[in-house]
Amino acid sequence: MELEANNKTDLSALSDALERGMMQRATGLIADLNPAEVARLIECLPPAKRSIVWNLVDKDDDGEVLAALNDEVRTRLMEGMDLAELLVATEDMDLDDLADVVADLPESINQEVVRSLNQRDRERLEAVLSYPEDSAGGIMNPDTISVRPNVTLEVVQRYLRALETFSDNTYALFVVDRNDHYLGKLRLAMIVTSDPQALVRDVMDGSAETFTAEMPAAEVARDFQNLDLVSAPVVDENGRLLGQITIDDIVDVIQERADHDILSMAGLDEEDDIFAPVVTSAGRRAIWLGVNLATAFLAAAVVGMFEETLAQVVTLAVLMPVVASMGGVAGTQTLTLMVRGMALGRVEDSNARWLLTKEVAVGILNGFAWAAVVVLITIIFFSGWDVGLVIGAAVAINLIVAALAGFIVPLILHRMNIDPALAGGVVLTTVTDVVGFMTFLGLGTLFLT
């Protein structure tokens, strides 16, 4: 990991220009960047500077910059735009980007934008909006170039030369019959390398991967990765071509899924803006702190059951965080592997038992190994043999329980339709805290009082 020199220079230079009120220089800096880079830059600025920069963006780029922004930042910027500006910005947007943007607009403005489209685009936009955002239909672009099977490549190429616009995202044409039923994929590479007199039907790839609109985006992404696809057709249940998914959409899916997995482990949301106002951020994070407070008091209540023991053997109070902490760390390791394995489709019924056996075996090995170390350290630095043996036993038991919990908790949460990446950590540490305190103080009560 490193703070990147590239972006850094742009951002520092821009911040600097803004600080000094050198607006012409700032405009120049922004004009040198492409829209996605401008979007990244805006996301890296505190809110006050964002609207200044936004106003310096070339109006022709507005649409593309908006499309590339994080949902929350985009929504805020759009709140400051009037209808006329919004209509200009959304005019030339790709329909899949437009679908993202429209979803964030207030209903009334939303309708105006949709009304500004021609009949065909309106229907297509509505098609995209009718599917969940994380499905193949939700990420597809309804703009495709389709050709018939019974023409020659020469005719296809003449047709392509005559097209007014040819999107940068075109890597393949799609072959359809007169009713728009998808028949096959014709990669540009096939057009340039095959005999111009060959028929489309003989050159097209009729067995190329297709996706139905309802398929989850995560599965589509996995297939793109496994098959090294750059574009693929999306069809409805009757096999009619609805649109295409291209690799840039997939890269976004992969990036967002990764952000989600990392951030939700700390109770954060991937669409949250790190420069959001203090009160907004504090409110969001407060929920997570509240959940954790409840579990912390639960653990405290467990400790409270042993108040008499603690009064007699104060060393137990001193050492009890060690037992809980080791369990938490070991359990988090297993949990992280499970959450990631489940997200990538690598953990399932047929290998689950093998994994469980393995994780428990790892727990037993590390449990006994570290128990021995804990016993030694305790005896040397903290207390006598008796306390040492009690804490050793508690550490061993807690590490084994941690492995079990790290394995089972995400599976149960998944079955309950709760995201294990989000809730797994808090449930797991509750288990390891409670079990850790209970065994340590329980054994202490039995053998030391």
Add this chain to the structure above:
Amino acid sequence: MELEANNKTDLSALSDALERGMMQRATGLIADLNPAEVARLIECLPPAKRSIVWNLVDKDDDGEVLAALNDEVRTRLMEGMDLAELLVATEDMDLDDLADVVADLPESINQEVVRSLNQRDRERLEAVLSYPEDSAGGIMNPDTISVRPNVTLEVVQRYLRALETFSDNTYALFVVDRNDHYLGKLRLAMIVTSDPQALVRDVMDGSAETFTAEMPAAEVARDFQNLDLVSAPVVDENGRLLGQITIDDIVDVIQERADHDILSMAGLDEEDDIFAPVVTSAGRRAIWLGVNLATAFLAAAVVGMFEETLAQVVTLAVLMPVVASMGGVAGTQTLTLMVRGMALGRVEDSNARWLLTKEVAVGILNGFAWAAVVVLITIIFFSGWDVGLVIGAAVAINLIVAALAGFIVPLILHRMNIDPALAGGVVLTTVTDVVGFMTFLGLGTLFLT
């Protein structure tokens, strides 16, 4: 997140066929998959079944399956292959994949494989191997199709038709002069949409993004994302064309970086095999448990300083996990945002102060809000006003310290060239544990004894 139906069916069916010894059925199932899917499937199997499946893979696919496997799994499978098999498997590999594989082979075999290449491929392979794995040079493929600027597109197309092999990963040709100096990029889309009589020099994109071989792969990935690239040339310091990077390489970079960030937070490595033998896994994770044990005993030593206080006011022992836990959670939230922001190049000098102010403000807001809740709960369920106020103050202080630490710790680690994703959590919780125990028990000593 969901356990995916697709992969699931393949894996269950295969496991089932293997259990029952139905080898013909297993072979059929494997033959239906493409090499990358076979690789995923092998990674999802326990080691004993892996070699069985590996032997059922069509020999023609061996190379591609090996290339798609995770480093550790690949190394194990290759240990079971003899030289002849390895030479067959690596025969038709793309040079960038071959570079990955060769890096994992023992030196003697490695040399045999390199010797089996023709002079040109050998030089190119050595070029790839001479760059770090996480640089543009390390992920590039030296195979490109290059053309001269002064020919017509018709000639180019005739040349392409005459080529024996045309890689699926070809999205653009690269225009070079007679000394292999890179001049521009000629996308296939331009070839099919432009006038066949046009000259390459007039149609090529001379301003397309180029990458130097030393550029870090993470930066290349960011540019690919920002510019929606599917392929880009890699050049040396003199501007000579060395190879190309294609989007599939970038998807791997993004995926690996995400895996790294998620797994290293739990002290795990993205190239570790989740089905590795118990002893191997236990050993790896033991290191992390050891680091945490040291910090846990450090926290215990802090608690030990207040043994007398604890003996007098046992409720402090009961409640002290609450203070530490709240600090840990709040600090982890800030830390996670920072680690992710730094990895994506969004946090740097010019916005760092703004972020720090914000995080501390969030810490103060949540600190006081939750302190109030903690005071109430303590008084109602655990103890009196005096203990309630002490724990409230400790929670407020620890949440503010946590925000500071969550911000500063990753920056310091980064400056020390230590990966904040790996070490951040353990350093942070050490800080929040120590500060939490110290303030709570310290205030307790002052006001309650």
